[in-house]
Each structure stands twice: as C-alpha cells, then as structure tokens.
C-alpha cells in the first residue's frame with residue numbers, strides 16, 4: 001500500500017510542480033488520506049449592538065413594511081438559513097463588556113435606556129435582549145454564542161445569566177425566564193468570557209486576564225446537564241505573548257477554546273484603512289497579502305498552543321475576522337458601515353480555505369459582522385435588502401461544514417505586484433457524509449485565467465459540476481440599484497479529461513466550488 005502511494009506521488013505530484021509554471025496549475029487530492037472533520041462552527045457569524053447590525057438590521061421598526069416575526073426581519077433570516085449558519089455570536093464585540101444582561105429582559109417598555117458609549121453614543125433601548133436573541137437563533141436554526149461581560153460585570157451576574165438561560169428547576173432566575181415566556185431552558189453552550197480584554201474589554205495584561213478568566217469560568221455551571229464550552233479571550237493578531245501567557249497560566253481543563261481576532265486592512269495604516277469600493281491594484285494586492293497572513297498567524301498560534309496542549313483539546317476560535325475598510329462617506333463613522341466587493345469575496349474564500357487547512361486546531365470562527373457592519377453578508381436600506389459577494393462565498397462553501405478534510409497539494413504560479421508576490425491560487429477539499437467530494441478554489445490573479453489539472457489520486461469519478469463567483473473588477477459590488485452584479489453562477493469551464501482528472505479553467509478573480517462524485 002505504502003509503495004503504491006509513493007509511486008502515485010512520484011507519478012502525479014512531482015510532475016505537477018514542474019507543470020505549474022506559466023498558465024497551468026495542478027491540484028492533487030488524496031481521498032484516501034484520512035484527516036480531521038472541519039467543524040461547521042468555522043462558518044459562524046457575529047452580530048453586535050453596533051451601528052445597523054441589530055437595530056435597523058435584524059431587528060426593525062414595527063412599521064417597516066417587510067415580512068417580520070415580531071420585529072425580526074424574515075428576509076435576512078431566510079438568507080442566513082440558506083447558508084446553514086451554524087452559530088451567531090452576540091452581543092459584542094466591545095459592546096459585550098458594557099452590556100448588563102438584566103437590562104434586556106422583561107417588558108420592553110420597562111427596560112432601561114442606556115448609552116452605547118463604544119459605538120456612537122446612541123441610545124440603546126434594550127428592546128433586543130436575551131430572549132429576542134434566543135428567538136433569532138431559533139429562527140436561524142443556529143447555536144447561540146454569548147459573549148460575557150468581564151470588564152464591567154461580576155462573576156455573580158455571569159452565573160445568574162447562565163442560570164436564567166439554562167436552569168430547568170425552580171429558581172428565581174429560571175422563574176424569570178418562564179415569566180418571560182420560556183418554560184424550557186435554552187441550553188446555551190458557547191460562552192466567550194471577555195472580549196478583547198487587552199483593549200476595549202478592560203485594557204488588561206495577559207497575566208491579569210488569565211486570573212480573571214479562571215475566576216469567571218468557575219461560575220459558568222453546567223446546569224441541568226448542559227455542558228458549557230468556555231472560551232477565553234485570546235490575542236490580537238500576532239500578539240504571541242498573550243497566547244503564550246494565557247496558555248501557560250490557564251489549565252487546559254478550564255478551556256474549551258481560546259479566541260483570536262484578526263482584521264485585514266488594505267494599507268499598512270490603521271487610521272487610513274482604504275475605501276470599500278474605490279481602490280486600485282496597490283490596495284487590492286495589499287489587502288490580499290494582509291488577509292493571507294492569517295495562515296502564518298494560525299500556524300504560529302497553534303504551535304504555541306501545542307506546547308501546553310499537545311493533544312489539541314483546546315480550540316482556536318477566530319471569533320472576529322474579515323476586511324475592515326474606511327466607513328462609507330456620509331454614514332456615521334462609528335457605525336462601521338461599508339460596502340462589500342469582489343475583493344472581499346476573494347478574501348473570505350481564501351480565509352475559509354485557510355481555516356479548513358488548520359481545522360485540527362481552528363474549530364470555530366465568526367466573520368465580523370453579519371448585517372450592515374464591516375464585512376457583511378447582508379446590507380439593508382429600509383425595505384430593501386441585498387446579498388453581498390461575501391454571502392455567495394458562504395453559500396458555495398457550505399458543503400465543507402462537518403465534512404472530512406482531504407489532503408490537497410497545489411502547484412501554481414504566483415501573482416506579482418511590484419517587488420512582492422502571493423500564491424495566485426488556493427484550494428481546499430473535503431468529503432461530505434454522503435461521499436461527495438467538494439473542492440473550493442480561488443484565483444486571486446486579476447490578469448490571468450488559470451487552467452488547472454485537478455487530479456483525484458487513486459480513484460476515478462463519474463461527474464463533476466460547479467459554481468463560480470467572478471466579476472470583471474476586484475472593486476465590483478452589489479448596490480441597491482444593481483443587486484445582482486456579483487452573484488454565484490453555474491460554472492461550465494470544466495472538462496473531464498480522464499477517469500480521475502478534470503481540467504478547470506478559472507477566470508481571473510474567481511471563486512470556484514466543485515462537486516465531484
């Protein structure tokens with residue numbers, strides 16, 4: 001068996017490396033090399049009380065003329081159900097460390113009006129609280145991921161939130177939940193303990209935070225048999241010291257996961273991040289390069305985690321990622337509203353391929369943010385709603401959820417800009433429970449079609465079909481006047497050339513998703 005595999009490698013992978021020069025690329029997939037399952041939670045999302053994500057996003061004015069369940073907007077719910085949204089993180093973000101959950105339960109007109117100090121000093125009327133969020137998750141068919149307040153709250157408040165949500169017996173907080181219309185406990189498992197505790201969540205040192213984490217996590221009881229998955233606040237980008245300190249100080253048994261936040265910008269300057277649709281090749285290249293840095297980050301953070309957790313019990317949870325541009329001119333700059341281009345779809349697709357690759361450690365992730373904030377899936381304008389190019393990527397990638405990762409080798413050229421370069425192509429492959437193989441491929445080169453020999457090592461296949469997302473320019477986007485400019489379409493440039501080989505012609509700037517059986 002081993003000899004057969006070596007011969008196959010010599011026959012296919014080595015020549016592939018020489019073919020790869022010029023316009024031709026070679027992708028080999030090894031369906032017989034067993035790897036880990038890609039957790040569906042990698043495909044998670046995020047909804048913060050920020051700008052128009054919750055209010056005037058998911059949760060609308062009772063008079064808005066759209067289909068609603070209560071005040072929850074149903075067109076958004078349907079769109080997210082269509083991509084099999086696995087989990088939704090809430091209520092922040094920075095907002096989470098100001099949020100007092102007790103303000104958001106009970107009769108809506110008795111709930112206090114507070115100031116959302118982090119995000120534009122707007123009045124937060126608390127009309128969308130815990131029960132409304134749980135209803136949203138129920139409509140979406142996804143798991144809730146709650147972010148607990150460490151900076152301005154106490155372990156007592158946290159314990160009581162868990163009791164309100166999860167206790168089935170006859171206690172004060174369980175009674176409050178029942179009075180609010182929810183007899184049965186919600187059974188929430190995912191809890192993040194603090195958000196960006198190194199920054200907006202309290203400006204803590206990793207030593208201090210680790211102690212706080214240990215204190216708080218002990219009060220997230222597994223009420224009524226519901227097992228809590230406790231997630232610590234991890235580092236900001238390449239702050240390896242934060243990761244190292246937390247992993248050293250917090251026993252593995254106290255952690256289900258530890259988070260990582262990393263945002264892509266189109267420049268090297270956070271005060272001028274670049275515009276969402278008006279950008280040139282310099283910014284296109286810079287944002288792609290910055291986005292691909294995720295691969296190095298995950299590799300290095302995983303290596304640190306391996307020292308303290310060699311059995312990989314602790315998940316790396318990338319619970320904020322995506323491209324962050326300058327806000328749209330004319331909008332409230334604290335609302336972080338930005339358009340979403342073909343470039344952003346390529347970033348999402350490449351990042352998801354990277355997450356799949358690291359799925360032995362990365363078992364959850366949340367794009368920031370689902371509706372009307374940062375790299376959104378959905379944008380709304382009163383009654384109108386549109387799906388962004390990024391939305392279509394999640395739709396095309398949904399078959400990777402809970403599928404088995406397959407060993408993939410890519411031999412391709414580079415995309416050069418000035419003196420710099422990035423690999424022009426990235427790929428991920430998985431096998432679903434029904435035996436079908438799904439391959440997602442990204443061509444980042446704006447100037448070149450890539451013809452790829454896709455080789456399935458050791459097995460033949462009968463059929464191959466696919467979808468493509470592409471556009472003439474990286475800055476193309478869907479507007480409320482032209483909402484279908486960048487949408488996924490049937491892909492026809494695939495030709496089966498042998499029992500186990502297909503030739504795939506990827507247009508410049510494209511994401512291709514293939515189904516093989």
Ligand code: AHR
Nearest residue numbers: 092093094095195196368
């Ligand atoms: O997603 C927007 C903000 O970015 C979040 O509130 C915060 O956690 C991060 O800095």
